[in-house]
Amino acid sequence: MPELLEMRGVIRSFGTLRANDGIDLDVRGGQILGLLGENGSGKSTLMNVLFGMLPPDSGKITFRGRELSGHRPRDAIAAGIAMIHQHFMLVDAMTVVENVMLGWPAAGRVLRGTETADRIHQVSRRFGLDLDPFARVGDLPLGRKQRVEILKAILREADLLILDEPTSNLAPSEVADLLKILRSLRTEGKGIIFISHKLPEVLELCDEIVVLRDGRVTGRMPAAGASRARLAEMMVGRDVTAPHELSPRIPGEVRLAVRNITVPGLSGLSFEIRGGEILGVAGVDGNGQIELAEALTGLRRATNGSILLDAVDVTHAPVAARVRAGMAYMPADRSSTALVRNMSVAENLMLRDSDRSPYVRGVVLARLPLAAKARELMMEYDIRAPGPGVIVARLSGGNQQKIVIARELDRAPAVLVAHQAAWGLDPGATRFVLDRVIALRNAGAAVLYISSELEEVLAISDRIAVMADGCFAGLVSRADADRRQIGLWMSGRAA
């Protein structure tokens, strides 16, 4: 196959930092290229340069033998490059056909819906997309919405598809379907750039893998023969895939006892977690996980049931009282719940502790002690920011989550509710988060670890529960965990 894309010596700086420092990248037709790298390694910058959203400082991009320079996204699309973002660019209120025709010059000025629908049918059958042209996009599950984006790319005759973290929001079965679709696109001769943090997927799907670190290519190899550990090392500079040590522990007293807790979306859940124990909750997102986390931490009012924290009833306690009683919470929504993006690192570190020393004296904020405490936490939790006064939005995702961890763990909590705590983090930061959670368990706290990443749950839990339809479909100890059984529970089919 001929070269489809050739990028040579791409350099792009922001201020003093070189986000792309002389990157070469080649994609052939009929090839899936895995692009790996931690947050901040330069992947997104490189793709933005390719797609024409950022001009490079220097470097040459050749696509299908024609040089692209000074191009804008619309030129890239016209040339045959399609970018599928993590957040879909679809109009929920419109049907699939309407979304496909939207902004598509070839659809013409007079829209021919039925004709387009016929083509959608054909393409859908050929690539196994299984899409109804007249379904409202808002009604489709995430996996299907993504297929609408792929469908748009195919109909616009894109030769190169860029997928940015396409699997982060998908359930395992949807991931399998997506990989199948991508393989059939490869067979048709399309080139694909697949960006992901998830090494197993990349190894399974891709033909060749390119690893970026600090704006340079640190590894380039065929996927056959690459190992997870080797890739992770190239990304992070050290091995972070060693299995987590879960020292066997004799669980202590019951620290969190939940009886028949009920909120809309959560039907009468009961469980206990002992000190020194991690209860992992697996399951596809949207099956009551957020309801569970928020009911436990006081953000949602339980209509029924009780919550005992260290034998104290906190069922009706407000959020602040639960924090004082030792309930720590890492919400899944980092950008607007766990953190205030436009406030400083220091202010975010005191977000839930502004009522106690060293942060206040009386009602007045104690600035110097706050700054000192913030510096201390930044050291201890390796939060990389130029100073405590820096706005959180300017930090990478990993550093943002470290702020949440530092704040919640510094209180030495009795119970930690962690929801999607490693979601979207690169391997280094994921490792950091999981290690800290395990350290908290070893210190005798009870941990409820909710995640839609089954691998993660299996890696760090003493017991594993599976959520489906607002209930625990199953609950097993680590030793008895059987993936097939867990998969069945996740799909909601009772065993």
Added chain:
Amino acid sequence: MSEPTSSSPVAVPQQARRIGFRLHRGDHLFVRILIAVLLSMLCAGALVAVSGHDPVAAFVALVTGAVGSPHQIGAAFNRTTPYLLAGGGVAMCFRAGIINIGAEGQIAVGGMGTAAVALVWFDDLSAVSTVAALLGGAGAGALWAGLAAAIHLGRRVHEVLATLLLNFVALLLVQQVLAGPLGEFGAGFLQSPLLPRASWLPRISPFNAHVGFLIAVVAAALLSFTLWRTRFGFALRVAGHSRPAAAYAGFSLPLLTWSVMVLAGAVAGLAGGIEVLGLHRRLIEGFSLGFGFKAVTVALLGALEPLAIVPAALFVGLLEAGSLSMQRQIGVPSALVVVIEGLTMLFVLAATVRRL
């Protein structure tokens, strides 16, 4: 999540200078506002020229009219005072993400409260009557804002609607009261009798300005301290940035809404009281017309920073004080100043509105 974050460690260079915890509202904010003000003055100059007058002479007349003599400066201070007070309260609400546009009504009711206390409870001899009357005004304003908060929280009426509509009720209420219990019999105009002399605000000698301006500056400093240095202010700012984060932090959103509305109502009521005791020495129908909306202008012009509202309010106050003399001397209609204010607002909004 890789797209916004992965490029961001890169965009850090200029942030290091910002070690304090304030002003997270974009870079060079005040410089941009200054440029906006200058641009609006340029446009105004062009308008003056188009109307056939000399813009330089008009500008000179405007400035001398505003600061040409101590008395004129004093008059400008008096004009500034209500904008400064009410603007500070509005800014606190906006910081908390609550769009309070009820300052107009709160000022009116505050003036009424002050007049009522001064007329009903005090004779001419009482020494504390000034303070008591001002407290009466602040209390009335707080009650009025509290009523809006109650409607907002209790019945889930949007706060813009609740505060806006109560403005009309407040104006009519003041009219009604002046036509009845507080009215001056046979005045031919809706106004109260002259208030007892002991309740009048003292004046500062060379300027002949009342002490209200000083009260307003102190209030602005207190509001600034509250916003940046107290836990309550922290809660307000968190709520303004993100309501889910405020709930997660354990702050009670209804309580925050109540408190900041009552606070803003109290300072607006105080502004009304000062206007009554310091300027008119009686309650007059329509004494506060337009003040509430100008308070919003001033709050935005000062970038919702209580201390920066002092120059913002002074800008508007001086402009208005000077406009009359501009009209007298050059013949440029003083209505042009209203145009300048409008232009300034447009430019400032264009310079500061957050990019999406």
